[in-house]
Amino acid sequence: MSDVHALVLTGYGLNCDHETAYALELAGASATRVHINSLIDGSVKLKDFQMMVFGGGFSWGDDHGGGVIQAVRLKTNIGDNILEFIEKGNLVLGICNGFQTLVNLGLLPGFDGDYKTRSVALTYNDCGNFRDDWVNLKVNAASPCVFTRGLDQMELPIRHGEGKFYSDESTIKRLFDNKQVVLQYATRDGELADCRRPFNPNGSISDIAGICDTTGRIFGLMPHPEAFSHWTSHPDWTRIKEEMKRQGGSGDSGVTVGIRLFQNAVKFF
């Protein structure tokens, strides 16, 4: 059994927990799916894990906005435990609904170690509907993000209705200045999407698809790395050799960029 123990949240409409736990196991972690209530009632303890994963789905049916109720429930009941977990040097990952939750909790962007203030939002896609597609992503090699080390371009699926990254101009500037912008939507050639659809699927400001805190240990992204665990998950998998070359860096190992992201987390420990 792996020494790296990852907790994957489940319950109340989260629906990517099996896939996420599977991807973590493929990457070499030991993953446990834990119901939100088990953390709250104390039957499962965060101190037994090194990584906490807020996965995708529709927690509380997206009532009041994606991730809002999940954030309130966790903050009210185990907010201090989560802060303690972070202070210990552990990792936190938020995927899609999980990213929305991290932002609502204030764990991201985490300016100056402030993990309580909400200063960015993920809101309704500009197109007004739910998008289910594959996107190309440019990775910021200068960011401190632990999860994207060694990755430069990625192609991953998205599926969301509230993925538009939004904040005021000065906060966006601060995110770029701090190198906290980890992922941006791009064209197939790796150029920034420049807010054009379909490359930027939701109208995110500055094409932002994922950010980290200043330590690089807390990372949230709208695309789903866990949904690209095998080459055959890709819509063009029959031409996969070419895809591998285009994405660069994956070589002949056959390990997808989705799994490499989780492997980086395992390697961190």
Ligand SMILES: NC(=O)CC[C@H](N)C(=O)O
């Ligand atoms: N796949 C997801 O996690 C979706 C997140 C959220 N329910 C939305 O639609 O925006």
